[in-house]
Amino acid sequence: MINRRDFMKLSAVGGGAVFLSGLSQITQAAAAYDDFYFVQLSDSHWGYQGPANPEANNTLRKAVETVNGLELQPDFIMFTGDLTHTTDDPKERRKRLTEFRDIVSDLKVKNVHFIPGEHDASLDNGAAFKEFFGETHYSFDHKGVHFVTLDNVSDPGASIGEAQLAWLAADLAKQARDARIVVFTHRPLFDLVPKWDWATRDGAKVVQILMEYPNVTVFYGHIHQENHHMTGHIAHHSAKSLVFPLPAPGSQDKRTPLPWNPAAPFSGLGFREVEAEDKPFQLKITEFPVTRA
Amino acid sequence: MDLQISKGWKIGTACLAILALVSIGAAHSAAPKTGKERVVKVVAKRFIYTPNEIILKAGVPARLEFTSLDFVHGFKVPDLDIRVDLPPGKVTTVHLTPQKAGVYDFLCDNFCGVGHEEMSGKIIVKD
Numbered sequence: 001m002i003n004r005r006d007f008m009k010l011s012a013v014g015g016g017a018v019f020l021s022g023l024s025q026i027t028q029a030a031a032a033y034d035d036f037y038f039v040q041l042s043d044s045h046w047g048y049q050g051p052a053n054p055e056a057n058n059t060l061r062k063a064v065e066t067v068n069g070l071e072l073q074p075d076f077i078m079f080t081g082d083l084t085h086t087t088d089d090p091k092e093r094r095k096r097l098t099e100f101r102d103i104v105s106d107l108k109v110k111n112v113h114f115i116p117g118e119h120d121a122s123l124d125n126g127a128a129f130k131e132f133f134g135e136t137h138y139s140f141d142h143k144g145v146h147f148v149t150l151d152n153v154s155d156p157g158a159s160i161g162e163a164q165l166a167w168l169a170a171d172l173a174k175q176a177r178d179a180r181i182v183v184f185t186h187r188p189l190f191d192l193v194p195k196w197d198w199a200t201r202d203g204a205k206v207v208q209i210l211m212e213y214p215n216v217t218v219f220y221g222h223i224h225q226e227n228h229h230m231t232g233h234i235a236h237h238s239a240k241s242l243v244f245p246l247p248a249p250g251s252q253d254k255r256t257p258l259p260w261n262p263a264a265p266f267s268g269l270g271f272r273e274v275e276a277e278d279k280p281f282q283l284k285i286t287e288f289p290v291t292r293a
Numbered sequence: 294m295d296l297q298i299s300k301g302w303k304i305g306t307a308c309l310a311i312l313a314l315v316s317i318g319a320a321h322s323a324a325p326k327t328g329k330e331r332v333v334k335v336v337a338k339r340f341i342y343t344p345n346e347i348i349l350k351a352g353v354p355a356r357l358e359f360t361s362l363d364f365v366h367g368f369k370v371p372d373l374d375i376r377v378d379l380p381p382g383k384v385t386t387v388h389l390t391p392q393k394a395g396v397y398d399f400l401c402d403n404f405c406g407v408g409h410e411e412m413s414g415k416i417i418v419k420d
Binding site for chain 2: 118201
């Protein structure tokens with residue numbers, strides 16, 4: 001029988017690039033651990049209508065189909081924000097959240113986590129999001145890894161705020177210093193491109209807290225493309241979107257969406273698998289397109 | 294207190310390119326004497342600053358007077374380490390003395406709606 005690790009080697013061939021994240025410093029493993037993988041989906045912007053994606057009404061559904069078609073299903077799925085495209089109308093916002101929830105309810109995997117993006121939450125401080133998906137920041141444990149989600153979007157100014165920072169510090173204080181910690185958030189926690197608003201206003205305070213722990217990796221969305229960055233020993237990995245790609249960080253004056261390519265529809269879009277492997281512990285990232293041949 | 298100085302004399306990060314002071318309620322501000330300042334009035338509304346190009350002269354003090362019409366927009370100039378909220382119903386003043394010619398991007402950094410990503414502009418400092 002094929003094991004998980006062998007399967008990932010095979011799936012990587014069809015999936016795309018594989019990126020090994022840090023955490024290799026671990027020498028003392030946490031108590032119970034088992035190989036597993038999760039899927040990160042991000043920035044579906046359900047409700048968007050525009051030339052950057054004339055197939056916006058189908059893209060999320062195609063991604064759901066592709067995830068459901070994975071031979072081995074993930075232990076859980078994480079959506080890292082901008083589930084919906086923003087609207088001023090509270091009723092329309094809830095309609096979009098309803099439609100989004102209905103579509104992703106077709107996922108085979110039922111262990112699905114959500115955090116908001118600024119398009120979901122900044123205009124009502126997360127009120128509608130909470131009605132549908134609960135708290136905007138929380139933590140959970142899975143097979144020896146501690147997962148933390150952070151909300152840097154319910155404040156329209158992209159601040160996490162002192163209360164959430166205190167919660168984060170208290171949450172992590174319960175962990176062993178060498179715990180395996182994975183953080184999910186929407187915006188980058190570091191100043192990637194401040195002039196494009198690709199930052200978190202008090203992200204440096206989060207990083208300062210995280211720096212106390214040697215085995216931390218951050219996964220985020222917001223920038224609609226794969227990007228890998230280190231702050232000290234902490235690796236930050238952004239995900240592709242499910243609506244339209246954005247230009248490379250700082251590569252042009254404005255962060256306007258890249259044009260839709262009719263010859264290669266859905267190009268630049270996708271999702272990722274992240275396999276948590278033991279011995280040595282590492283996070284193996286495999287990128288997938290929205291649709292697979 | 295009438296005066297809220299949220300940013301004291303600020304030495305910009307870009308090669309000491311600018312000196313800035315932000316205040317709300319200029320009449321009560323401890324800002325520099327206004328006689329020599331160049332005054333630029335800026336209106337912020339979703340999703341544009343008017344004007345969105347602000348032309349200043351290096352070494353000449355300037356006073357930017359912001360009026361927001363509809364939202365607590367932000368005004369952030371990353372390369373000059375300037376940021377301030379622009380609450381509607383009052384004038385928000387930024388005093389600055391650009392020291393070095395160049396183009397400095399600014400943006401709204403408070404998410405204000407579907408056109409937020411487009412709400413930006415440039416400060417053009419000339420010798």
